[in-house]
Amino acid sequence: MATPISLVFLLYVLLFLLCPLCSLKKGHTVAANEITKGYFRNVNVNSLLPSSVCDHSNKVLNKASSLKVVSKYGPCTVTGDPKTFPSAAEILRRDQLRVKSIRAKHSMNSSTTGVFNEMKTRVPTTHFGGGYAVTVGLGTPKKDFSLLFDTGSDLTWTQCEPCSGGCFPQNDEKFDPTKSTSYKNLSCSSEPCKSIGKESAQGCSSSNSCLYGVKYGTGYTVGFLATETLTITPSDVFENFVIGCGERNGGRFSGTAGLLGLGRSPVALPSQTSSTYKNLFSYCLPASSSSTGHLSFGGGVSQAAKFTPITSKIPELYGLDVSGISVGGRKLPIDPSVFRTAGTIIDSGTTLTYLPSTAHSALSSAFQEMMTNYTLTKGTSGLQPCYDFSKHANDNITIPQISIFFEGGVEVDIDDSGIFIAANGLEEVCLAFKDNGNDTDVAIFGNVQQKTYEVVYDVAKGMVGFAPGGC
Template sequence: MANLISSIKFTSFIYVFLLFLCPLCSLKKGYAVEANEHIKKYVHTLEVNSLLASDSCNQSSKVIDKASSLQVQHKYGPCMQVLNDRSHVQFLLQDQLRVDSIQAKLSKNSGHGIFEEMVTKLPARSGIAIGTGNYVVTVGLGTPKKDFTLEFDTGSDITWTQCQPCLGSCYPQKEQKFDPTKSTSYNNVSCSSASCNLLPTSQRGCSASSSTCLYQVIYGDQSYSQGFFATETLTISSSDVFTNFLFGCGQSNNGLFGQAAGLVGLSPSSVSLPSQTAEKYQKQFSYCLPSTPSLTGYLNFGGKVSQTAGFTPISPASSSFYGIDIVGMSVGGSQLPIDPSIFTTSGAIIDSGTVITRLPPTAYKALKEAFDEKMSNYPKTNGDELLDTCYDFSNYTTVSFPMVSVSFKGGVEVDIDASGILYPVNGVKTMCLAFAANKDDSEIGIFGNHQQKTYEVVYDGAKGMVGFAAGGCS
């Protein structure tokens, strides 16, 4: 009987213990589920092949305002129908040349003229595309209108195209070259005109024989465009036509542009397209760069802006670039321990022509270490001189990697799209973190186009703001 009573007491004790214990077990399980969901929220999981471009062109039908929108294509993508025999290593070399030229222009530690000095010392590199961007649009020039495929670049001032008779030299392009003798609206600008004086002193000259204003644009690898500064009719759409548009009629041009006929300058300068069309568009434009070169995006002037866009102020940089203030970064939902003064010391610009985002070395080190820690399940592999945090995904069908976010002044946080976090240097065998370090913390940072992909990026020059809206191309 005593044994029976003891047994009942022990069973009751176990029952009461379990009553108290089980809720605790359930609570711990709830914490685990919540933690796992938190981790999943800040991780991209996708098929590894989705990080590569396909060979077919898939054109998006989305535009913000059809009356003032142009379709955007990658200059080496299948939509351009141009044979791409260029390796990613060459693209990255081209990208570094552009960054070198930008940082020389904007160097805080140099006197005037360092860029001109640097240009004279750089060797000409035949066969390397000049650093002006990766994306093209088609616009109309002349009367009657002829369509031309031009790269667009937020870091360039002058809009220019190759012109007949190419008194110096011209490179191969997709369409026939612009012939000013066949346009009734073409006029050269005189040296004495106010329009000629809009060009920076380093970019203008005067023809001794005809007193015609001349322009010259030199890029970081010594590629260039030179010719007549002129006015012409620019056609964005049937309803958006601009007469007396100032542009460069290139007579001597050197460089490979993926067969684009020239360039559309979208900088803040007085001769850029946004400034010349300010009466209609109020210096406002936006673009969306597609997730891969096999898709299309858009470049929109004026028009409607997504209500979800978050805006950060444009900070002083120069007349040719849009300055922005980076204030922090996060990986996998966790803020990186970077002193804000690291970003304020260097400053930064946003640039449609630079591919890989450049960061102060201190910031890049924190990013690299945090990202690499969360990628410990994947084999590391060697990258190249620019991208040094790389992984071999050749034995994986799907991969998971942490989200990366960049925060800007004004409380704007941009969660980089999955397509903008890694860069395929050698297909799935070498996928690298698509950020790079500057030489030192004083060099200006650059928020590049690879990290801007799939966002509607809005430039409001009149209000002095740059905005970001997720899902801009979809």
């Protein structure tokens, strides 16, 4: 006959097996079966740091219409250098500028926010952070240029000679419109000139050519609105593509020539190429700055992709409805209304994910409960929690899985590379999620958490999809 103690013990064992994560207490330890089920991950500590060797990926869904994506920092691009990889403080500073302008754009009304003449410029602020570059061709004959791509911006532009107002340093030769037979300035009465008011200030030159101006959180471009031949691949060539030919430019563009706009306006690339690509594009951001991904247009969609609707709450940007977060297999007790107050956007140019305070507090607390085996630090640059992994160099650490849930039952399990950001080497490694500071500002699903997923923008159908293992 079993003793009362053994009965209690048997009941405890059954409860543990049936519901290992129903109740997590301070000092929770990780069981082997939890790792097996995918609730926790074993991660090599050194993988949290940038590498100096480029690992080229050949995995693309549509090779015919795909461009190689490289981080603007790291060994896979001539525009970057691992030694100049920005600090967490610098990343956050740039992120904050971008977040601030996203919020401004979110609250902006549809009226034109600025006008200018050729000499005195007043331009509205739009957001730009950017982190990933692709190479496209411009002009006839074609010349290749490295452009940062951005789902939060509309206008595609490049620096143009004679750079009369000054240009930032770039690695490619600057575009010279006088050497292209297909270049043509647009007039002030043209439809593209009239349509750029939401993102750009606009004006007229003395020759009635349309002028544009865009001020970003970390830079600006001013120049002529024009049409030019855009070459995505040898078989995908678009004549009369509307671009900005920037003759007065400044900011942190890391040696690239300009910007490829993947936003939602008529002047953005998805709209301009819709007859060929059907308003469909996707990208996969590499797991680290030392590997490559891809940006693909049109073609087939991965069967593994799960789709969530693009919301109408933020019409200028790609808005999504977040419904919840889980940590280590446990769904956090966050009321869904916390995410609905201001909404959420998915953004290729914001580095971290920015959450409402209520959601971030729940995430941070649950994460710390499951990481008690590691040394907490005081935190840095407003990031919490942070850990000292310096004593674990060359070792594996065990971290809880973080998942984001979107409307429609879509669950995105954040890749190992999207959980942490090294703030100060291995001595300060922080959770790569940032507190909005309140529950009323728009939340942002940043590019760190999108890594390794094929993120599919089916704009025609009003959906964004996620397929794991994209690159």
